[in-house]
Amino acid sequence: MALKLRKYINGSVKICIKGAMPEKFINLCVAERIYLWGLSKENEDLYAWIELSDFYRIRPLVRKSYTQVTVKGYRGWPFLAKRIWRRKMLVLGAIMCLITIQILASYIWFVDVVGTKATSPLKIAEVAQEYGLKPGVLKDTIQSKRIENAILIAIPEVSWVSVNFTGTRVVIEVVEKTLPKQDDKAPANIVSDRDGIITEMIALAGQPAVKKGDTVRKGDILIKGVAPLIAPVTPEQAAQSAPQIAPVQPVKARGIVKARVWYESYGEAALQQTTTERTGRQETEVLLHFGGYVMALKRAPQPPFELYESEITNKRLPQWRNSQLFVESTIQVYYELQAFPQEISVEQARDEAKARALQSVQQIIPESAQILARNIEILKLNEPNLVRIKVGVETVEDIGISQMISQ
Protein backbone atom coordinates (compact mmCIF):
# COMPACT_ATOMS: atom_id res chain seq x y z
CA MET A 1 0.00 0.00 0.00
CA ALA A 2 2.75 2.39 0.96
CA LEU A 3 4.64 1.35 -2.13
CA LYS A 4 1.63 2.06 -4.33
CA LEU A 5 1.22 5.45 -2.73
CA ARG A 6 4.88 6.25 -3.35
CA LYS A 7 4.54 5.19 -6.96
CA TYR A 8 1.51 7.43 -7.34
CA ILE A 9 3.15 10.45 -5.76
CA ASN A 10 6.39 10.09 -7.68
CA GLY A 11 4.62 9.23 -10.91
CA SER A 12 5.32 6.25 -13.08
CA VAL A 13 5.97 5.81 -16.81
CA LYS A 14 5.22 2.84 -18.99
CA ILE A 15 8.03 2.33 -21.43
CA CYS A 16 8.43 0.07 -24.42
CA ILE A 17 11.89 -1.34 -24.93
CA LYS A 18 12.84 -2.42 -28.42
CA GLY A 19 16.05 -4.01 -29.48
CA ALA A 20 17.94 -7.25 -29.83
CA MET A 21 18.64 -7.73 -26.13
CA PRO A 22 16.07 -6.11 -23.87
CA GLU A 23 17.21 -8.44 -21.11
CA LYS A 24 20.51 -6.62 -21.06
CA PHE A 25 18.76 -3.39 -20.43
CA ILE A 26 16.88 -5.00 -17.55
CA ASN A 27 20.04 -6.30 -16.00
CA LEU A 28 21.67 -2.91 -16.30
CA CYS A 29 18.66 -1.35 -14.58
CA VAL A 30 18.87 -3.90 -11.80
CA ALA A 31 22.54 -3.17 -11.40
CA GLU A 32 21.81 0.56 -11.24
CA ARG A 33 19.12 -0.13 -8.60
CA ILE A 34 16.43 1.18 -10.87
CA TYR A 35 13.16 -0.31 -9.81
CA LEU A 36 11.09 -1.90 -12.58
CA TRP A 37 7.75 -3.59 -12.28
CA GLY A 38 4.90 -4.98 -14.31
CA LEU A 39 7.20 -6.25 -17.05
CA SER A 40 5.53 -8.05 -19.92
CA LYS A 41 6.56 -9.13 -23.34
CA GLU A 42 4.46 -8.88 -26.45
CA ASN A 43 5.95 -9.79 -29.82
CA GLU A 44 9.56 -9.06 -28.99
CA ASP A 45 8.65 -5.74 -27.38
CA LEU A 46 9.22 -5.47 -23.68
CA TYR A 47 6.94 -3.23 -21.69
CA ALA A 48 7.84 -2.12 -18.22
CA TRP A 49 6.82 0.43 -15.63
CA ILE A 50 9.43 2.70 -14.24
CA GLU A 51 9.38 5.54 -11.78
CA LEU A 52 9.43 9.01 -13.27
CA SER A 53 12.59 10.03 -11.37
CA ASP A 54 14.35 6.92 -12.66
CA PHE A 55 13.21 7.61 -16.21
CA TYR A 56 15.77 10.41 -16.57
CA ARG A 57 18.54 8.07 -15.45
CA ILE A 58 18.07 5.31 -18.02
CA ARG A 59 19.45 7.20 -21.03
CA PRO A 60 23.06 5.91 -20.65
CA LEU A 61 21.73 2.41 -20.02
CA VAL A 62 19.70 2.54 -23.21
CA ARG A 63 22.80 3.55 -25.15
CA LYS A 64 24.85 0.81 -23.58
CA SER A 65 22.33 -1.94 -24.29
CA TYR A 66 21.60 -0.83 -27.88
CA THR A 67 17.86 -0.58 -27.34
CA GLN A 68 15.26 2.04 -28.07
CA VAL A 69 12.90 3.19 -25.40
CA THR A 70 9.58 4.87 -26.10
CA VAL A 71 7.01 6.11 -23.63
CA LYS A 72 3.66 4.32 -23.84
CA GLY A 73 1.80 5.75 -20.92
CA TYR A 74 2.05 7.54 -17.66
CA ARG A 75 0.24 7.62 -14.38
CA GLY A 76 0.52 9.47 -11.12
CA TRP A 77 0.34 12.78 -9.42
CA PRO A 78 3.00 14.74 -11.40
CA PHE A 79 1.09 14.16 -14.64
CA LEU A 80 -2.23 14.96 -13.04
CA ALA A 81 -0.72 18.12 -11.58
CA LYS A 82 0.49 19.11 -15.02
CA ARG A 83 -2.97 18.63 -16.50
CA ILE A 84 -4.54 20.57 -13.70
CA TRP A 85 -2.02 23.35 -14.19
CA ARG A 86 -2.93 23.47 -17.85
CA ARG A 87 -6.57 23.98 -16.86
CA LYS A 88 -5.99 26.13 -13.82
CA MET A 89 -8.99 28.32 -14.57
CA LEU A 90 -11.29 25.34 -14.15
CA VAL A 91 -9.79 24.60 -10.75
CA LEU A 92 -9.93 28.26 -9.85
CA GLY A 93 -13.60 28.33 -10.83
CA ALA A 94 -14.36 25.27 -8.71
CA ILE A 95 -12.60 26.82 -5.74
CA MET A 96 -14.39 30.13 -6.27
CA CYS A 97 -17.69 28.27 -6.46
CA LEU A 98 -17.02 26.54 -3.15
CA ILE A 99 -15.96 29.80 -1.55
CA THR A 100 -19.06 31.56 -2.87
CA ILE A 101 -21.32 28.84 -1.52
CA GLN A 102 -19.51 29.01 1.80
CA ILE A 103 -19.92 32.78 1.95
CA LEU A 104 -23.55 32.74 0.90
CA ALA A 105 -24.30 29.98 3.36
CA SER A 106 -22.90 32.01 6.22
CA TYR A 107 -25.61 34.65 5.82
CA ILE A 108 -29.20 34.54 6.95
CA TRP A 109 -31.60 34.52 4.05
CA PHE A 110 -34.96 33.87 5.63
CA VAL A 111 -36.50 34.48 9.02
CA ASP A 112 -39.57 32.42 9.81
CA VAL A 113 -41.80 32.77 12.83
CA VAL A 114 -43.64 29.61 13.83
CA GLY A 115 -46.30 28.95 16.41
CA THR A 116 -47.97 32.33 16.78
CA LYS A 117 -51.70 32.50 17.27
CA ALA A 118 -52.78 35.77 18.80
CA THR A 119 -49.64 37.83 18.30
CA SER A 120 -48.61 38.72 14.81
CA PRO A 121 -45.46 37.06 13.49
CA LEU A 122 -44.45 40.45 12.07
CA LYS A 123 -44.24 41.87 15.55
CA ILE A 124 -41.88 39.12 16.68
CA ALA A 125 -39.82 39.48 13.53
CA GLU A 126 -39.60 43.20 14.24
CA VAL A 127 -38.21 42.62 17.72
CA ALA A 128 -35.75 40.13 16.29
CA GLN A 129 -34.73 42.68 13.69
CA GLU A 130 -33.99 45.22 16.38
CA TYR A 131 -31.47 42.79 17.81
CA GLY A 132 -29.91 42.18 14.43
CA LEU A 133 -31.76 39.10 13.26
CA LYS A 134 -32.86 39.86 9.72
CA PRO A 135 -32.15 38.56 6.24
CA GLY A 136 -28.71 39.51 4.97
CA VAL A 137 -26.92 39.33 8.32
CA LEU A 138 -23.93 37.13 9.04
CA LYS A 139 -24.91 34.09 11.04
CA ASP A 140 -21.97 34.39 13.41
CA THR A 141 -23.10 37.78 14.65
CA ILE A 142 -26.39 36.41 15.93
CA GLN A 143 -26.59 35.64 19.61
CA SER A 144 -29.68 33.53 19.72
CA LYS A 145 -29.89 33.52 23.52
CA ARG A 146 -29.94 37.31 23.61
CA ILE A 147 -32.66 37.49 20.96
CA GLU A 148 -34.72 34.87 22.74
CA ASN A 149 -34.57 36.90 25.93
CA ALA A 150 -35.33 40.12 24.09
CA ILE A 151 -38.44 38.64 22.49
CA LEU A 152 -39.57 37.27 25.84
CA ILE A 153 -39.24 40.68 27.44
CA ALA A 154 -40.64 42.72 24.57
CA ILE A 155 -43.72 40.61 23.94
CA PRO A 156 -45.45 39.56 27.15
CA GLU A 157 -47.80 37.16 25.36
CA VAL A 158 -44.89 34.88 24.59
CA SER A 159 -44.03 32.32 27.23
CA TRP A 160 -41.30 30.40 25.44
CA VAL A 161 -39.22 31.15 22.39
CA SER A 162 -36.36 29.47 20.60
CA VAL A 163 -34.19 30.75 17.76
CA ASN A 164 -32.90 27.95 15.58
CA PHE A 165 -30.69 27.92 12.51
CA THR A 166 -31.48 25.47 9.77
CA GLY A 167 -29.02 26.28 7.03
CA THR A 168 -29.65 29.81 5.83
CA ARG A 169 -33.09 29.87 7.43
CA VAL A 170 -33.76 31.05 10.95
CA VAL A 171 -36.83 29.63 12.60
CA ILE A 172 -38.18 31.54 15.58
CA GLU A 173 -40.40 29.12 17.39
CA VAL A 174 -42.87 30.68 19.76
CA VAL A 175 -45.25 29.33 22.35
CA GLU A 176 -47.83 31.81 23.55
CA LYS A 177 -49.28 32.24 26.97
CA THR A 178 -52.96 31.68 27.32
CA LEU A 179 -53.95 34.89 29.05
CA PRO A 180 -57.22 35.11 30.94
CA LYS A 181 -59.85 36.90 28.93
CA GLN A 182 -59.90 40.51 29.96
CA ASP A 183 -63.27 41.87 30.87
CA ASP A 184 -64.27 44.84 28.87
CA LYS A 185 -64.82 47.52 31.45
CA ALA A 186 -65.96 50.17 29.01
CA PRO A 187 -69.41 51.52 29.76
CA ALA A 188 -72.10 49.84 27.72
CA ASN A 189 -75.86 49.54 27.45
CA ILE A 190 -77.76 46.36 26.90
CA VAL A 191 -79.96 46.71 23.86
CA SER A 192 -82.49 44.44 22.29
CA ASP A 193 -81.45 42.11 19.54
CA ARG A 194 -84.99 41.20 18.39
CA ASP A 195 -88.57 42.30 18.64
CA GLY A 196 -90.44 40.73 21.53
CA ILE A 197 -92.31 41.00 24.79
CA ILE A 198 -90.22 41.10 27.95
CA THR A 199 -90.86 38.17 30.27
CA GLU A 200 -87.96 38.50 32.62
CA MET A 201 -85.75 41.40 33.60
CA ILE A 202 -82.79 41.00 35.94
CA ALA A 203 -80.39 43.95 35.92
CA LEU A 204 -77.08 43.11 37.60
CA ALA A 205 -75.45 46.42 36.77
CA GLY A 206 -77.05 49.54 35.39
CA GLN A 207 -80.59 50.80 35.41
CA PRO A 208 -83.42 48.85 33.75
CA ALA A 209 -85.12 50.88 31.05
CA VAL A 210 -88.03 48.54 30.41
CA LYS A 211 -90.11 46.33 32.63
CA LYS A 212 -91.78 42.98 32.39
CA GLY A 213 -94.58 42.94 29.85
CA ASP A 214 -93.21 45.74 27.72
CA THR A 215 -93.01 45.32 24.01
CA VAL A 216 -89.56 46.12 22.64
CA ARG A 217 -88.27 46.55 19.14
CA LYS A 218 -84.88 45.67 17.87
CA GLY A 219 -82.32 48.23 19.03
CA ASP A 220 -84.24 49.50 22.07
CA ILE A 221 -82.21 50.07 25.23
CA LEU A 222 -83.07 47.45 27.83
CA ILE A 223 -80.60 48.27 30.60
CA LYS A 224 -78.93 51.65 30.78
CA GLY A 225 -75.24 51.63 31.57
CA VAL A 226 -75.37 54.20 34.35
CA ALA A 227 -75.18 53.98 38.09
CA PRO A 228 -76.05 56.77 40.54
CA LEU A 229 -73.05 58.24 42.31
CA ILE A 230 -73.45 57.70 45.99
CA ALA A 231 -71.88 60.74 47.58
CA PRO A 232 -71.41 61.02 51.31
CA VAL A 233 -74.65 62.69 52.21
CA THR A 234 -75.17 64.55 55.42
CA PRO A 235 -78.70 65.49 56.43
CA GLU A 236 -78.02 69.21 55.86
CA GLN A 237 -76.59 68.64 52.43
CA ALA A 238 -79.47 66.38 51.59
CA ALA A 239 -81.88 69.09 52.53
CA GLN A 240 -80.04 71.64 50.45
CA SER A 241 -79.48 69.63 47.31
CA ALA A 242 -82.70 67.72 47.23
CA PRO A 243 -84.00 69.10 43.94
CA GLN A 244 -80.76 68.46 42.15
CA ILE A 245 -80.57 65.53 39.80
CA ALA A 246 -78.32 62.82 41.15
CA PRO A 247 -75.08 62.69 39.23
CA VAL A 248 -74.54 59.46 37.32
CA GLN A 249 -71.53 57.43 36.48
CA PRO A 250 -71.34 55.37 33.30
CA VAL A 251 -70.88 51.64 33.90
CA LYS A 252 -71.01 48.52 31.85
CA ALA A 253 -74.56 47.24 32.11
CA ARG A 254 -75.01 43.57 32.85
CA GLY A 255 -78.13 41.59 33.21
CA ILE A 256 -80.50 38.98 31.85
CA VAL A 257 -83.40 40.11 29.74
CA LYS A 258 -85.66 37.39 28.47
CA ALA A 259 -88.46 37.94 26.03
CA ARG A 260 -91.03 36.11 24.01
CA VAL A 261 -90.09 36.19 20.36
CA TRP A 262 -92.08 35.05 17.31
CA TYR A 263 -90.63 33.60 14.21
CA GLU A 264 -92.36 32.87 10.97
CA SER A 265 -91.37 30.95 7.93
CA TYR A 266 -92.82 29.45 4.84
CA GLY A 267 -92.29 26.32 2.78
CA GLU A 268 -93.88 24.79 -0.27
CA ALA A 269 -93.84 21.53 -2.20
CA ALA A 270 -95.21 20.55 -5.57
CA LEU A 271 -97.26 17.43 -6.14
CA GLN A 272 -95.81 16.93 -9.59
CA GLN A 273 -92.08 16.71 -9.43
CA THR A 274 -89.37 15.78 -11.85
CA THR A 275 -86.10 14.20 -10.93
CA THR A 276 -83.18 13.79 -13.29
CA GLU A 277 -80.65 11.05 -13.61
CA ARG A 278 -77.55 10.62 -15.70
CA THR A 279 -78.04 8.15 -18.52
CA GLY A 280 -74.35 7.37 -18.81
CA ARG A 281 -73.82 8.92 -22.21
CA GLN A 282 -71.33 11.74 -22.23
CA GLU A 283 -69.44 14.05 -24.55
CA THR A 284 -66.04 15.56 -23.80
CA GLU A 285 -64.67 18.84 -25.05
CA VAL A 286 -61.00 19.72 -24.64
CA LEU A 287 -59.88 23.30 -25.15
CA LEU A 288 -56.39 24.68 -24.93
CA HIS A 289 -56.02 28.30 -23.97
CA PHE A 290 -52.75 29.71 -25.08
CA GLY A 291 -52.32 33.34 -24.19
CA GLY A 292 -55.39 34.93 -25.72
CA TYR A 293 -56.02 32.15 -28.20
CA VAL A 294 -58.25 29.16 -27.78
CA MET A 295 -57.51 25.96 -29.57
CA ALA A 296 -60.01 23.13 -29.58
CA LEU A 297 -58.40 19.75 -29.38
CA LYS A 298 -61.75 18.02 -29.26
CA ARG A 299 -65.13 19.56 -29.80
CA ALA A 300 -68.53 18.42 -28.63
CA PRO A 301 -71.69 19.09 -30.65
CA GLN A 302 -73.60 22.12 -29.39
CA PRO A 303 -75.92 21.47 -27.69
CA PRO A 304 -74.60 18.01 -26.89
CA PHE A 305 -77.88 16.60 -25.54
CA GLU A 306 -81.43 17.66 -25.10
CA LEU A 307 -81.01 17.66 -21.35
CA TYR A 308 -77.56 17.75 -19.83
CA GLU A 309 -75.30 18.94 -17.08
CA SER A 310 -71.61 19.64 -17.42
CA GLU A 311 -68.46 19.46 -15.37
CA ILE A 312 -65.47 21.66 -16.10
CA THR A 313 -61.92 20.78 -15.13
CA ASN A 314 -59.25 23.42 -15.49
CA LYS A 315 -55.64 22.45 -15.68
CA ARG A 316 -53.06 25.16 -15.53
CA LEU A 317 -49.31 25.28 -15.50
CA PRO A 318 -47.95 26.39 -12.16
CA GLN A 319 -47.42 30.11 -12.03
CA TRP A 320 -43.73 30.17 -12.66
CA ARG A 321 -41.89 33.25 -11.53
CA ASN A 322 -43.69 36.22 -13.03
CA SER A 323 -44.14 34.59 -16.35
CA GLN A 324 -46.96 36.08 -18.31
CA LEU A 325 -47.13 33.02 -20.48
CA PHE A 326 -50.53 31.65 -19.73
CA VAL A 327 -51.38 28.15 -20.81
CA GLU A 328 -54.50 26.49 -19.60
CA SER A 329 -56.48 23.50 -20.69
CA THR A 330 -60.17 23.14 -20.10
CA ILE A 331 -61.86 19.79 -20.13
CA GLN A 332 -65.60 20.03 -20.21
CA VAL A 333 -67.64 16.87 -19.84
CA TYR A 334 -71.32 16.89 -20.75
CA TYR A 335 -73.51 14.25 -19.19
CA GLU A 336 -76.84 13.39 -20.74
CA LEU A 337 -79.74 13.53 -18.31
CA GLN A 338 -83.10 11.92 -18.32
CA ALA A 339 -86.13 13.39 -16.60
CA PHE A 340 -88.45 11.26 -14.51
CA PRO A 341 -91.79 12.87 -13.67
CA GLN A 342 -93.00 11.89 -10.24
CA GLU A 343 -96.29 12.35 -8.51
CA ILE A 344 -96.54 12.40 -4.74
CA SER A 345 -99.52 12.38 -2.46
CA VAL A 346 -100.83 15.47 -0.70
CA GLU A 347 -99.63 14.14 2.66
CA GLN A 348 -96.11 13.65 1.36
CA ALA A 349 -96.06 17.08 -0.19
CA ARG A 350 -97.28 18.58 3.06
CA ASP A 351 -94.54 16.88 5.04
CA GLU A 352 -91.97 18.07 2.60
CA ALA A 353 -93.17 21.64 2.71
CA LYS A 354 -93.30 21.52 6.48
CA ALA A 355 -89.76 20.21 6.69
CA ARG A 356 -88.55 22.98 4.45
CA ALA A 357 -90.32 25.64 6.44
CA LEU A 358 -89.00 24.30 9.76
CA GLN A 359 -85.53 24.04 8.40
CA SER A 360 -85.49 27.65 7.33
CA VAL A 361 -86.85 28.86 10.66
CA GLN A 362 -84.40 26.75 12.62
CA GLN A 363 -81.53 28.63 11.07
CA ILE A 364 -82.68 31.91 12.61
CA ILE A 365 -83.53 30.68 16.11
CA PRO A 366 -80.53 30.80 18.45
CA GLU A 367 -79.59 27.54 20.12
CA SER A 368 -80.19 28.83 23.63
CA ALA A 369 -83.78 29.71 22.83
CA GLN A 370 -86.53 27.82 24.54
CA ILE A 371 -89.34 26.93 22.19
CA LEU A 372 -92.77 27.51 23.66
CA ALA A 373 -95.09 26.75 20.82
CA ARG A 374 -95.05 25.76 17.20
CA ASN A 375 -97.90 26.62 14.93
CA ILE A 376 -98.19 24.99 11.55
CA GLU A 377 -100.72 26.31 9.11
CA ILE A 378 -101.59 25.05 5.66
CA LEU A 379 -102.39 27.93 3.39
CA LYS A 380 -105.55 27.24 1.47
CA LEU A 381 -105.14 28.59 -1.98
CA ASN A 382 -106.73 27.45 -5.15
CA GLU A 383 -103.68 25.75 -6.58
CA PRO A 384 -104.05 22.06 -7.37
CA ASN A 385 -100.36 21.32 -7.79
CA LEU A 386 -98.86 23.09 -4.80
CA VAL A 387 -98.95 22.77 -1.02
CA ARG A 388 -97.97 25.87 0.94
CA ILE A 389 -97.14 25.74 4.65
CA LYS A 390 -96.64 28.53 7.08
CA VAL A 391 -94.85 27.84 10.36
CA GLY A 392 -94.91 30.11 13.36
CA VAL A 393 -92.61 29.46 16.31
CA GLU A 394 -92.78 31.15 19.65
CA THR A 395 -89.72 31.14 21.86
CA VAL A 396 -88.37 32.64 25.03
CA GLU A 397 -84.81 33.77 24.77
CA ASP A 398 -82.24 36.21 26.05
CA ILE A 399 -82.47 39.14 23.68
CA GLY A 400 -79.96 41.47 25.32
CA ILE A 401 -76.68 42.29 23.67
CA SER A 402 -74.03 44.63 24.92
CA GLN A 403 -73.55 47.84 23.02
CA MET A 404 -70.82 50.34 23.83
CA ILE A 405 -71.94 53.77 24.83
CA SER A 406 -70.36 56.07 22.31
CA GLN A 407 -68.74 58.99 24.07
Added chain:
Amino acid sequence: MQRRQKGILQNIAQRLDIPQDIVLDLPRITMLGNKQLLIENHKGIIEYTSSLVRVKLNQGELYVHGHNLLLGNLQTEQILIEGTIAEVKYGT
Protein backbone atom coordinates in the same frame (compact mmCIF):
# COMPACT_ATOMS: atom_id res chain seq x y z
CA MET B 1 40.39 -25.85 -1.61
CA GLN B 2 37.20 -23.94 -2.34
CA ARG B 3 35.14 -27.09 -2.18
CA ARG B 4 36.64 -27.93 1.14
CA GLN B 5 35.94 -24.47 2.48
CA LYS B 6 32.36 -24.76 1.38
CA GLY B 7 32.02 -28.08 3.06
CA ILE B 8 33.32 -26.60 6.30
CA LEU B 9 31.02 -23.63 6.06
CA GLN B 10 28.06 -25.91 5.43
CA ASN B 11 29.05 -27.99 8.39
CA ILE B 12 29.28 -24.96 10.66
CA ALA B 13 25.97 -23.59 9.37
CA GLN B 14 24.25 -26.87 10.09
CA ARG B 15 25.68 -27.04 13.54
CA LEU B 16 24.91 -23.47 14.45
CA ASP B 17 21.45 -23.65 12.91
CA ILE B 18 22.08 -20.64 10.66
CA PRO B 19 20.05 -20.50 7.41
CA GLN B 20 22.20 -21.95 4.70
CA ASP B 21 21.22 -19.48 2.00
CA ILE B 22 22.97 -16.69 3.85
CA VAL B 23 26.10 -18.61 4.57
CA LEU B 24 26.43 -20.27 1.20
CA ASP B 25 25.03 -17.42 -0.93
CA LEU B 26 22.28 -19.63 -2.38
CA PRO B 27 19.16 -18.34 -4.06
CA ARG B 28 15.93 -18.64 -2.13
CA ILE B 29 13.07 -19.60 -4.41
CA THR B 30 9.55 -19.25 -3.09
CA MET B 31 6.58 -20.43 -5.10
CA LEU B 32 2.99 -19.62 -4.50
CA GLY B 33 1.03 -22.36 -6.23
CA ASN B 34 1.69 -21.99 -9.90
CA LYS B 35 0.91 -18.27 -9.86
CA GLN B 36 3.92 -16.58 -8.37
CA LEU B 37 7.57 -17.37 -8.15
CA LEU B 38 9.88 -15.22 -6.07
CA ILE B 39 13.61 -15.59 -6.60
CA GLU B 40 15.84 -13.87 -4.09
CA ASN B 41 19.58 -13.49 -4.46
CA HIS B 42 19.70 -13.75 -8.24
CA LYS B 43 22.41 -12.59 -10.61
CA GLY B 44 20.30 -11.14 -13.42
CA ILE B 45 18.04 -12.15 -16.26
CA ILE B 46 19.41 -13.99 -19.25
CA GLU B 47 16.25 -14.27 -21.30
CA TYR B 48 12.68 -13.20 -20.91
CA THR B 49 9.71 -14.07 -23.09
CA SER B 50 6.11 -14.67 -22.14
CA SER B 51 6.66 -18.43 -22.09
CA LEU B 52 10.19 -18.69 -20.67
CA VAL B 53 12.24 -16.82 -18.14
CA ARG B 54 15.91 -17.67 -17.64
CA VAL B 55 17.44 -16.31 -14.48
CA LYS B 56 21.14 -16.40 -13.77
CA LEU B 57 22.05 -17.76 -10.38
CA ASN B 58 25.25 -18.33 -8.45
CA GLN B 59 25.53 -21.84 -9.75
CA GLY B 60 24.08 -22.12 -13.19
CA GLU B 61 20.68 -20.80 -14.15
CA LEU B 62 16.99 -21.34 -13.51
CA TYR B 63 14.53 -22.06 -16.31
CA VAL B 64 10.95 -21.11 -15.66
CA HIS B 65 8.52 -22.36 -18.29
CA GLY B 66 4.88 -21.35 -18.43
CA HIS B 67 2.63 -18.96 -20.24
CA ASN B 68 1.63 -15.30 -19.84
CA LEU B 69 4.67 -14.79 -17.70
CA LEU B 70 5.18 -11.30 -16.32
CA LEU B 71 7.91 -9.86 -14.21
CA GLY B 72 5.93 -8.24 -11.49
CA ASN B 73 8.83 -6.83 -9.57
CA LEU B 74 12.42 -6.44 -10.54
CA GLN B 75 15.00 -5.41 -8.00
CA THR B 76 18.59 -6.12 -7.24
CA GLU B 77 17.64 -8.60 -4.56
CA GLN B 78 14.62 -10.26 -6.02
CA ILE B 79 12.60 -11.11 -9.09
CA LEU B 80 8.91 -11.81 -8.93
CA ILE B 81 7.57 -13.88 -11.81
CA GLU B 82 3.81 -13.92 -12.21
CA GLY B 83 1.59 -15.86 -14.58
CA THR B 84 0.93 -19.55 -15.02
CA ILE B 85 4.08 -21.49 -14.23
CA ALA B 86 4.40 -24.98 -15.69
CA GLU B 87 7.94 -25.98 -14.99
CA VAL B 88 10.91 -24.88 -12.93
CA LYS B 89 14.21 -26.38 -13.87
CA TYR B 90 17.86 -26.01 -12.83
CA GLY B 91 20.42 -25.95 -15.51
CA THR B 92 24.14 -25.59 -15.41
